[in-house]
Amino acid sequence: MAIDIKGVQRIDLMNYSPNTSLTIFLSRCNFHCPFCHNPELVIGHDRLKSIPEEEVLDMLRSRKEWYDAVCITGGEPTLHSDLPAFIKKIKDIGLLVKLDTNGTNPAMLSELIGSGLVDFISVDVKATMEKYDKVTQVNTDTESIKKTISLLKNSKADYEFRTTAIPFFHSEEDFLKIGEMLSGSKKFSLQQFRNDRPMLNNSFMSQPRFTEKQLMDIKALMVPYFDEVEIKNI
Numbered sequence: 001m002a003i004d005i006k007g008v009q010r011i012d013l014m015n016y017s018p019n020t021s022l023t024i025f026l027s028r029c030n031f032h033c034p035f036c037h038n039p040e041l042v043i044g045h046d047r048l049k050s051i052p053e054e055e056v057l058d059m060l061r062s063r064k065e066w067y068d069a070v071c072i073t074g075g076e077p078t079l080h081s082d083l084p085a086f087i088k089k090i091k092d093i094g095l096l097v098k099l100d101t102n103g104t105n106p107a108m109l110s111e112l113i114g115s116g117l118v119d120f121i122s123v124d125v126k127a128t129m130e131k132y133d134k135v136t137q138v139n140t141d142t143e144s145i146k147k148t149i150s151l152l153k154n155s156k157a158d159y160e161f162r163t164t165a166i167p168f169f170h171s172e173e174d175f176l177k178i179g180e181m182l183s184g185s186k187k188f189s190l191q192q193f194r195n196d197r198p199m200l201n202n203s204f205m206s207q208p209r210f211t212e213k214q215l216m217d218i219k220a221l222m223v224p225y226f227d228e229v230e231i232k233n234i
Contacts, residue, residue: 003026003053003080003082003083003086004026004027004028004045004050004080005024005025005026005027005050005051005052005053005056006025006026006027006040006041006045006048006049006050006051006075007024007025007041007048007051008022008023008024008025008051008056008059009022009023009025010022011066012071015071015073015098016068016069016071016096016098016120019067019068019069019096020066020067020068020069021067021068021069021070021071021096021098022060022067022069022070022071023070023071023072023073024056024070024071024072024073025038025041025073025074025075026041026072026073026074026075026076026077026079026080026083027041027045027046027048027050027074027075028041028042028045028074028075028076028079028080029041029042029074029075029076029079029102030076030079030102030104030138031076031102031104031126031136031137031138031140032136032137032138032200033126033135033136033137033200034137034199034200034201034203034204035164035166035193035195035199035200035201035204035207036199036200037194037197037198037199038073038074038075039198039199039200041074041075042075042200043200045075053086053089057089057090057093060090060093060095061093064093064094064095067095068095068096069095069096069097069098069119070090070095070096070097070098071097071098071099071100072087072097072098072099072100073099073100074100076101076102076104076105077099077100077101078101078104078105078108078109079105083108083112084108084111084112084115084117087099087112087117087118088115088117091117096119096120097117097118097119097120098118098119098120098121098122099112099118099120099121099122100122100124101121101122101123101124101148102123102124102126102145103123103124103125103144103145103148103149104140104141104144104145104148105144105148106144106147106148106151109121109148109151109152110151113151113155113157118157119158120157120158120159120160121152121157121158121159121160122159122160122162122189123148123149123152123159123160123161123162124162124163124164125145125149125161125162125163125178125181125182126163126164126169127163127169127170127174127178128174128177128178128181129142129145129146129181131169131174132145134169135169149161149181149182149185152185153182153184153185158186159185159186159187160186160187160188160189161182161185161187161188161189162188162189162190162191162232163175163178163188163189163190163191164191164192164193165190165191165192165193165210165215165218166193166204166207166209166210167207167208167209167210168204168207172217172218172221175218175221175222176221178222179221179222179224179225179226180225182225182226183225183226184225184226185225185226185227186226186227186228187226187227187228187229187230188222188225188226188228188229188230189229189230189231189232190215190218190219190222190229190230190231190232191231191232191233192209192210192215192231192232192233193207193209193210194209194233195207195208195209215231216231219231
């Protein structure tokens with residue numbers, strides 16, 4: 001299936017810091033995480049207007065001096081079989097590419113890494129493997145996610161694993177299991193849950209967040225497993 005671009009954020013200073021980037025949002029996801037902040041890309045995306053691929057590429061060509069990089073997110077970008085070809089067109093313009101993914105398509109990630117098409121990969125690790133179905137609200141192929149983890153840990157790609165921390169789903173024990181599962185990885189980002197904007201399941205707007213102290217305590221638990229650990233407010 002061809003690339004289906006549903007949105008473009010033209011100036012993004014945070015998604016691929018310290019680079020100035022443009023973020024491209026692709027439709028569809030194979031997860032239904034209730035706290036998803038892009039629900040329109042998961043359910044009802046067919047009702048959203050698509051942006052022609054060439055229109056986005058023309059904008060990048062004409063304004064490439066404004067940007068260092070392009071971030072591709074979703075939804076789940078690897079559901080689009082034409083993603084490698086699309087990324088190559090971006091690379092041909094002379095821009096770096098960061099890819100956000102849930103890690104369910106290790107074959108495509110291997111192709112992208114092997115072809116040198118991605119400069120940074122950010123993989124969302126939703127939970128411990130035992131809790132994946134609870135978080136994603138689907139029957140998750142955790143073996144594919146394990147393959148993605150192994151692929152990145154054993155590659156020369158620049159990457160991070162990240163988890164959005166939500167008390168409803170995660171305990172300190174869960175984070176220790178996640179740390180053990182990802183042990184030896186380059187970077188882990190602990191993302192603060194935001195409950196102040198619409199989600200796939202708006203009942204999660206009433207779910208509590210971890211306090212800053214609790215996040216710092218979780219960070220301390222994770223530090224032994226990674227080269228770098230940071231807390232992100234998304």
